Amino acid sequence: MNKNLILKFIYDNVRVTIRTRYNKYYLDFIFNGKRIKRSTGLVANETNLKELKRNIIPEIFKTLTGNTIIEYLKKDILFNEFSIKFFEIYKGSGVREHIYEANYSIYEKQIKPYFLKYNIDEIKPLQLEEWQNKLLDKYSTHTVIRYRSILNLILNKAFENDIININPLSKVKYPSSINKKFKKLDELEETEIHPFNKDEILKILDNAKGNLYYFIYIMLCTGMRPGEIISLTWNDINFEKKRIAVDKTTVRGKIGNVKTQSSVRYVDIIPALEKELKSLQELNISDKYLFISNYKKPYYSHIVIAKHFKKLLFNINIKDRNLYNLRHTFASSMITAGHNILWISQMLGHKDISITMKVYARFVKEDDEKRIENLSKIVPNF
Missing domain, CATH: 3.30.720 (Signal recognition particle alu RNA binding heterodimer, srp9/1)
Structure with missing residues (x-):
């Protein structure tokens, strides 16, 4: 030395x-x-x-x-050391806790093992492309793009702090879905979001019991998200004005803000739902929350409800679909019935109706009899 x-x-x-x-x-x-x-x-x-x-x-x-967000020194900084500092700052930036935990988990499992021994200024586009290609061998394009977005946040922060001269990930092309196998019509039917039809809904409601029944009914009549429903208190229910205040959700036992600002909303109580809510209130008159678990506490997560729902579908021989399809059922059935699309969008908590139409318009299908009847009325002018 x-x-x-x-x-x-x-x-x-x-x-x-x-x-x-x-x-x-x-x-x-x-x-x-x-x-x-x-x-x-x-x-x-x-x-x-x-x-x-x-x-x-x-x-x-x-x-x-007194500055807690220090400027990092520019030599010999291990990628992992910088990433730890990044996540410390990221956690305190106001990001929702479950999102922070999910993103940090991605870093630990999919990013850190590959770049652990690199100094941050040693990471080049070639290494990043190799990393991306290895992930594409195991995961879908959509999943890899999500993993890539976390790495991009880290490298962008390093660039903003003048630790690296350029974000090397900006020189690596996004994963392409061009070569993905096109799906046949029957495959699309199997994989697309699939709302429940009228017969299925009646069968589900006939066989659901207790909290599961009321949970399903609320979701079918409002399109609310599962986490929003288990967070509801009786103070959120206004029978006089016939509306439900939605401004919170529960994730892993913690009640926090809803998904986006547009998700803060009032949901209308239709007559059929009002009857069921009053019935539920009579059962839970001493409780603050609409839904209380067997442990006499609010639900830790809607996953418990989802498991009961999955078991119910199996027992009554209805094709397995996740709980969220009850929300899709509300949206698609309301659109099919010709209700105001703006009202439907507001009930769902979408930012605007373009999102509602993008997600749900494809589920609006005429039955074959009606479709064939309409076809018979089409006469070319030539």
């Missing part, structure tokens, strides 16, 4: 110089015009130099300036 080594770091009004003396590292501070010299006690070698640059000096900057 060169005993004349000098490295300088400047942040805000703080300047720190690393010097070597008697084979030890010394720090020379200039802070608010005053000069301070201190020995670190660390032997001058590469390992201790990295420790100084990665941890000790950033902490000094943070302590002296």
Whole structure:
């Protein structure tokens, strides 16, 4: 190690110089015009130099300036070290907790193992393309794009902090779905969102019991999301104005904000639903929440309801579909019945009707008898 080594770091009004003396590292501070010299006690070698640059000096900057979001030093920064700092800041940025946890889980399982040993400025488009291709061998294009979006957030933050000169992921093409196998009509029928028909709904309601029955009924009559329903309290129900206030959802036992600002809404209570809600209220008159689990507490998650729903479909021999299809059933049946699309969109909590039409217009199908009758009325003018 060169005993004349000098490295300088400047942040805000703080300047720190690393010097070597008697084979030890010394720090020379200039802070608010005053000069301070201190020995670190660390032997001058590469390992201790990295420790100084990665941890000790950033902490000094943070302590002296009071800035908790420090500028990262530009050399020898491991990708994983930067990513840990990124997620610390990301968690405190107001992101919903379950989204933070999901994204961090993606990082831990799909990103970190591949780039763990890289310095952040060593990651090149070639390594990123190899990583992307390996994921495409195991996962769908949509899934890989989601994984890629998390990595892109990290690399963008490094670029914004002048740690890297360019986000190398910007030079890697998005996964293409061009070569994906086209589905046949029968395959589309199997994989597309599939609302329940009238006979299925009646059969489901005839066989559902207790909380499951009322949960299904509310979802069919409002199109509310499962997490929104298990969060409802009786204070949210206004029988006089015939509406339900929707402004919260439950994820993993925690009640928080709904999906988006447009999801904060009032949902109308139609007459059939009003009757069922009053019946439920008589059963749960002493409870704050509409739905209480067997443990006499609000549901930790709607997953419990989803499992009971899945079991019900199996027992009554109805094709297996997830709980969310009750929401799809509300939307598609209301559109088919010719109700105001703006009202339907507002009930669903969509930002505007274009989203509603994009998602649900394809589910509006005439029955074959009506379709054939309409075809007979079409006469070409030639």
